[in-house]
Amino acid sequence: MIKKNWTISFICLILAGLFFSPVSILADQTQGKKEISLYGGKSGNILFPHHLHQSIVEDCQTCHDDFAQEEGALEAAKKADVLKKKQVMNETCLKCHRALKKAGEKSGPTSCKECHTK
């Protein structure tokens, strides 16, 4: 009886190890970088707080409908004419920030220099 319990515990331990380690590695990889520098043309680049937005915006696709979850995907989509210049800026970033501000809620920047800081 005791021996059987040990065997079960041992199997559970192995299974837990197999289950949790790849999952946590995967989570780190797919969440992407904490902060991302985005190309902003003559106005200067934008330091975008990515993880902050992941905690505010429930659905990743709110932004990633327009471009893949890959480094450089936004600029690539603009170069391929899938997205226009400033399209994401106006229709995703500013649209949300303005709507929240109007509703009197906590929001993000709406003026050029607050985003284009670099």
Ligand code: HEC
């Ligand atoms: C408010 C907009 C926004 C939201 C919400 C968002 N992302 Fe992103 N994400 C971006 C931008 C902008 C980039 C940069 C793309 C580029 O480099 O061209 C990016 C890049 C990425 C990348 C690739 C670059 C890197 O850092 O490795 C991954 C992976 C990623 N996002 C995953 C996610 C996941 C998972 C979620 C949801 C939990 C999410 N994102 C939510 C805007 C967002």
Ligand code: HEC
């Ligand atoms: C909420 C943040 C934010 C604000 C506020 C903002 N921008 Fe942007 N801007 C971005 C992002 C993100 C990009 C890159 C994605 C895109 O092109 O849609 C960008 C891109 C640009 C580009 C480069 C387009 C290209 O591909 O050459 C210019 C120029 C620009 N913005 C000018 C402005 C001006 C002028 C203002 C003020 C009227 C402004 N931005 C306000 C976030 C912002």
Ligand code: HEC
């Ligand atoms: C669906 C809503 C939503 C979208 C889409 C969104 N934001 Fe925001 N953003 C917010 C909110 C809410 C805050 C305020 C967070 C806080 O202060 O806790 C914020 C804050 C910010 C800040 C200031 C962070 C700080 O530390 O003060 C920047 C910069 C910013 N957003 C840039 C962007 C850019 C660039 C995009 C587009 C790629 C974007 N946001 C898309 C809701 C959004």
